[in-house]
Amino acid sequence: MRFPTLWRPLALLSTLATLVLPAAADVALRSSSLAACQANSGFTASLFDVSYTPNNNSVYINMIATSSIQGHVLFDITILAYGYQIIRTTLDPCTSNLPGLCPMTSGNMNNPFVLKVSPEAASNIPGIAYTFPDLDAKVRVNINMTSGPQAGTRVACIEADISNGKTVDLIGVKWASAAVAGLALLCSAVVSGLGYTNAASHVAANALSLFGYFQAQAMIGLCGVPLPPAVQSWTQDFVWSMGIIRVGFIQDILTWYQRSTGGSPSTIFDSLHTVSVQVEKRGLPMLVEPAVNLFKRAASMMPKTGLVERAASGIAKRGNVQTFFGSYIVYGIQRVAFRAVIETTNLFMTGLVFFYIFVVITALLVIVFKGILELAFKLHWIKNETFADFRAGWVTVLKGVLFRVALIGYPQMVVLCVWEFTQNDSPAEMVLAACFFFGISAVLGWAAFKVIRVARRSLEMHRNPAYILFSDPQTLNKWGFLYVQFRASAYYFVLPLLGYTLLKGLFIALGQRSGQTQAVALIIIEVGALITASVLRPWMDKSTNSFNIAIFSMNFINAIFLLIFTDVFGLPPIVIGVVGVVLWIANAAFSLILLLMLIITTTIVLLSNNPDTRYQYMADDRNSFIKSQTMLQTTAELNALAATARGEGKHGVDLDEEDNESEMSNPANFNSVRSSRSPVADAAAALDGGSSTPDHSLKNRASYNGSFVRAPSPFNTNGSNSNVSASRLSHNSAQMVGYRTHDRSSSLAWQRGAGYDEVSH
Structure with missing residues (x-):
């Protein structure tokens, strides 16, 4: 018998797929x-x-x-x-x-x-x-x-x-994707602790974007749309990013918890030897429609208790669950639970428990790392300046890390908590769903509000939102997770991002009975996100913008594919089947490219002596405002000694105590500059090429890359005494604030951006 040419391209794909599939005996x-x-x-x-x-x-x-x-x-x-x-x-x-x-x-x-x-x-x-x-x-x-x-x-x-037993739902893909994203986030934290904030922010931004793409893939599988088998298996590879992970003893505990709090656990996996479970496919929605009209929630739930037969229509209802012609039908969120071998009544608690475990493990890692550093310092294994910023302000860093974990887990908590409102597995679980959903939403909303307040205050005082956002270490370490991946002028973009996540999660959780509604809503949401990202380009630089715009583009394409799967266009079945294969191949290739980019970038950062040099400095000049917390006391003492040596006495520079706590210098750069330059040379260089823009206060002095800039000496370069007036001193101080050894031409723009063109003598 001669087979149609359809099998020929599939044969090529099969050959490629067998390279990554385990061999079967x-x-x-x-x-x-x-x-x-x-x-x-x-x-x-x-x-x-x-x-x-x-x-x-x-x-x-x-x-x-x-x-x-x-x-x-x-x-x-x-x-x-x-x-x-x-x-x-x-x-x-x-x-x-x-x-x-x-x-x-x-x-x-x-x-x-x-x-x-x-x-x-x-x-x-x-x-x-x-x-x-x-x-x-x-x-x-x-x-x-x-x-x-x-x-x-x-x-x-x-x-x-x-089925032939071959699938792309592979444990190796799950571990590889999770390991790359997790190690990249860990690498960014270590690099940031070493003082390379520019490289760390790039790696963290790309890792978070990749993690968000994995969650978007999982959300496709959670939609109540009939999906081809390849799409079901591919999206199942990423449900770990939504906390849907099966561990046997945890499932036993969750079943006990539900029973003890007044719920009725489903037992579908205990009845598989007597009952078939159908995963929704093309053709079933038309047959299920009468049941949907009879039972509002039947089409989206799994078996629970009490089988009620309806012989005339061939439909049975077991508790809140529909069976069709003697078999149970699962789709959407239940389909993901069934494929993950998780009882549907345990799905919400599974996601919640793993989110909680993620939070606890992250906090313990930070605390253990702090203890290891202190022990290593006492044993003289590390120098005093190694991770000194983290050791001095680890509590603030821990708060920022936990906020970032909340941001990462927000998509899964929106989908699972809101979906639990429709399931009512037990009164206690309903309370937990309400607490976590509203609690995390309120925390992230409050954090976004704080960032906007700080940025607006910085604009009012310095005409630049980056000044306070990046010069205050407490603000940066605690709230920086919301804005470091964006350019300073796009500090507000976290609000549209949270709104995008919330709206998308609500449609997925509440639209399980209408796949067409979900598909149309996701197309509108994704095209809005793509246009917004392409027009505003809010991320920190060109490469990061391209990385994220590409992800939004792929999400939009996937939403179109999702609409095709609903069969709203009445396409031939072969077209829908081929589109499913195309979605799998396209997303697999795209994911591989993103993973390789992140792996290569992270490896280069880890192997570089100075990873900051491989990235361009941000156009918002945030590096000029980022200060180290390690040399506060030393800097204050050196300032006093320098003022005394210049003979300024009580008329010298008056350093504000609060400002000193937020303006600090990097130890390594500070020491290198101190050893290679003298106050006289610094003053001469500043007078040579500095700006003539005066400053309103000496407390607005700044450093670039942590190098400390001194006030001008009352002596000229050849050692002769010169009388410097107070106005000239203020004038020269502003010059030195803008002075940067590596790029003198950009100092004027930076001074104007930071508000140094406002003068009050």
Whole structure:
């Protein structure tokens, strides 16, 4: 038999996919669920387990079925792959010696049996069917009467999905993606502690964006849309980013907790030996629609308690769960839970527990790292300036880290908490959902409000939002997680980002019964996010903007694919099947590129002696405002000694105590500059190329890259005494604030941006 050209491109994809799939000792085709494809079907099955092994050409069949058909029948068998019909044949059970089917009799069937397949029939199955991952294939059997008054009519229709055991839902992909994102975040924290804030902010921004992309992939799988098998498996690779991780003993604890708080846990995995579970696919929504009208929540929930049969319509309801023609149907969030082997009533608590574990582990790591550093310092394994900023203000750093964890976990908490409001698994879980959803939303909203207040205050005082946002160490360490990835003038962008996350999560959690509504809403949300990101370009530099715009573009494309999967356009099934493969291949390639970029960037940062040099300094000149906290006392003492040496006495520079706490210099750069330059040389250099813009206060002195700039000496460069007036001293101080050894030409713009053109003598 000649097979259509559809298999040729799939054969190429299969060859590529087998490179990353584990080798199987035996190939087989399996099906674990049987669905009725017509109303009032005369043949239904609550359990269907079939396995075909080509090595011995045998089919093992185990099913629990109910038949109301009496008489001789003919089976019309059709095999479809990606919606394309590849095989159609008829089978007479009398000539094939099928036990109990010639003639068919009404009653229950519960007798496993084995059928032999002829070599001719086996040769009709292409080899790709055994190797291509997440095969979108199914067999449809129409049962037609050949005797009696109903001769020539179809009395039953049944369908079974076919799987070859190959899938892209791989544990290796999950661990690799989680490890890269986690190690990149850890690397950015270490590099930041070493004082390389520019490199650390770039690595952290890209890692957070990549993590957000993983969560967006998981949200596709959480939508209540019929997804092709390849898309289901691909999105399942990233549900770990939403806290959906199965650990056996944790599931046992959560089941006990739900029972003890007045809930009724579902037991679908305990009944798989008697009940089939169908993952929603194309064709089912039309049949399920009558049930949706009868039971508002039936179409989106799993089995709980009390089975109520409705024989006339073929629909049963177990608690708040729908079964269809003897089988349970799962889709959307329940589909993800079922594929993760998590009871649906435990899904919310699973995500909540892992979020809590993530918070606790992160806090413990910070505390342990602080203890290790202190021990290493006491044992003289590290120098005093090593991680000195972290050791001095580790509590503030810990608060900032926990805020960042809340920001990372916000998408999962929005989806799971709001979805729990529709499930009501137990009163205690409802309370937890309300506390975490409103609590985290309020905390992040308050943090965003604080950032906006600080930025506006900085604009009022210095005409530059970056001044206070980056010069105050407490503000930077505590609230910096909300704005360091953006340019200073886009400090407000955290609010649109939080609104984007909230709106997207609400539609996913509350729109489970309407996949079309979810798809249209996601298209509108994603196109709005893409346009906003492309127009505003709020991230810190060109490369980071490109990185994030590319992610938003892919999210928008995925939303379009999602709308296609709803079959709203009435496309042929083969088109929808191919689109599913395209989504998988496109996102896999895109994810690989992002992962490689992050791995290469992180590796270069770790191996560089000075990783800050590989990144351009920000256009907002934030590095000019970032101060180190390690040399506060030393700087104050040196300032006093310098003032005394210049003979300024009580008329010298008056340093404000509060300002000293927020304006500090980097130890390494400070020491190197101090040893290589004298106050006289600094003053001469500043007078040579400095700005003529006066300063309103000497307390607004600044440093660039941590290098300390001294006030001008009353002596000129050849050692002769010169009388410097107070106005000239203020004038020269402003020059020295803007002086930077590596780029003198940009000092004027920086001074104007920081508000140094406002003078009050």
